[in-house]
Amino acid sequence: MAKLVNRLLLKRLNLLQSSILLCILTLLAVLAIITVEFAWAENLRKRFGETDWILPSLVAAVLLTVAAGIVSMAVLLYRWKLKRPLEILKQASEKISANDLSFSISYDSRDEMGELIAVFENMRSQLEKNLKALWRSVEERKQLNAIFAHDLRTPLSVLKGYAEFLETYFPEKKLSEAKVLDLIHTMNLHIVRLENYAEAMNSIQKLEDVPVHRDRMDILPFTAMLNNSAEQMVRQSGKSFVFSIENANAEINLDAHVVMQVFENLVANAARYATHQVNARYVIRGDSMHITVTDDGPGFSEEALDKAALPFYRGDMWxxxxxxxxxxxxxxxxxxxxxxxxxxxxxxxGGGCVTVSFGL
Structure with a gap:
């Protein structure tokens, strides 16, 4: 019972208070033992008379008692106040050294060691959060790099198509100077777009950070540029492209690069699955622009309808x-x-149908 009371009492005291308490208890115990030793020495003196060995023996006994008291006090202080928290900190340090942060530590004491363990646990928790954030950042960067590589293919395919078109028809004098200049102008727009896209991807940490810069423009010239790109992509797949537009005289306010990137991804997907034809429909409705891209392929499976927009979902295509x-x-x-x-x-x-909207 006394041992339990002492433990409960020591848990409520800090290291200084515990040391003072143990010093007082040790001093009382040592004084009691020294008193007994003096009584023992007095009994020896009465029994054997004045001899030369009694006083040295008494001094040696007192010194041993004091030394034993100091050692006992240090051992008790270590066992009751230091041993358990030091073991906790040692085990925690070993786990952190092994890159294992999926643990927690606690110590039910109000002394400095309890505060130290609480601070250590806060440090471990913050380190775990920072490490998870770092891993998320690395994974987001990997995903962004994959998206960057994926989206470069579309404008490059368009430029390749225009280059092949010029290579085929320009030597035969089948293209007018105006047509050639128009193709060069369109190709230059795609090159500038690639430069801007590469610069943007180099500066952002995740796709959600892509900046949106809206500009006011007429819908007909803009959709004509979209259709030219779509025709190049679909023609390379050996299929045809058809488009329609509603509210052709409207003005729109959007980020042309973002819309082109989305549109070309939709057309590329549709061309991949289409049997003969890819269709695009542009609609201005209220304060938004809707683009619907359809194909005459097999359409989406039930699983794809739920998961098609998830990252890295490829269905049966590997x-x-x-x-x-x-x-x-x-x-x-x-x-x-x-x-x-x-x-x-x-x-x-039948066939896949994807509708995307953009706020104007």
Missing amino acids: DATEHRGLGLYVCKVLSEIHDGSLQVENGPH
Whole structure:
């Protein structure tokens, strides 16, 4: 019972108070033992008379008692106040050294060691949060790099198509000077777009950080540029492209680079699955622009309808060099940062149908 009371009492005291208490208890115990030793020496003196060995023996006994008291006090202080918290800190340090932060430590004492363990636990917790944040940043950067590589393919394919077109028809004098200049102007726009895209991707840490810069423009010239890119992509797949537009005289206020990136991803996906034809429909409705891209392919499976916009979802396609499962995810994120949304469904007559909106 006395031992339990002492333990409970020592847990409420700090190290200085515990040391003072143990010093007082040790001093009382040592004084009691020395008193007994003096009585013992007096009994020896009465029994054997004045001899030369009694006084040295008494001095030696007193010194041993004092030394034993000091050692006992140090041992008790270590066992009651230091041993357990030091073991906790040692085990925690070993786990941290092994890169294991999935633990927690606590010590039910109000002394300095309890405060030290509480501070150590806060440090471990913060270190775990920072490490998780670092890993998330690394994973987001990996994903961003994959998206960057994925989205570079589309404008490069468009430029390749224009280059092949010029290479085929320009030597035969089948292109007018105005047509050639128009193609060069369009190609230059795509080159500038690639430069801006590369610069933006180099400065952001995740796709959600892509900046949106809206500009006012007429819808017809803008959709004509989109259609030219779509025709190049679809033609390379051996299919045809058809478009329609509603409210053709409207003015729009949007980020052309973001919309082009989303649109080209949608067309690239549709061309991949289409059998013969890819369709695009542009609609200005209220304060938003809606673009619907459909194909005459097999359409989305039930699983794809739920997961198509998730990152790295590829369904049954596993050719990593051609399809990384990022297109619709990119469209979803970019449309949302442009105050819009993305909807994936199957058309009424079959085939995939993806509608994306952009806030104007």
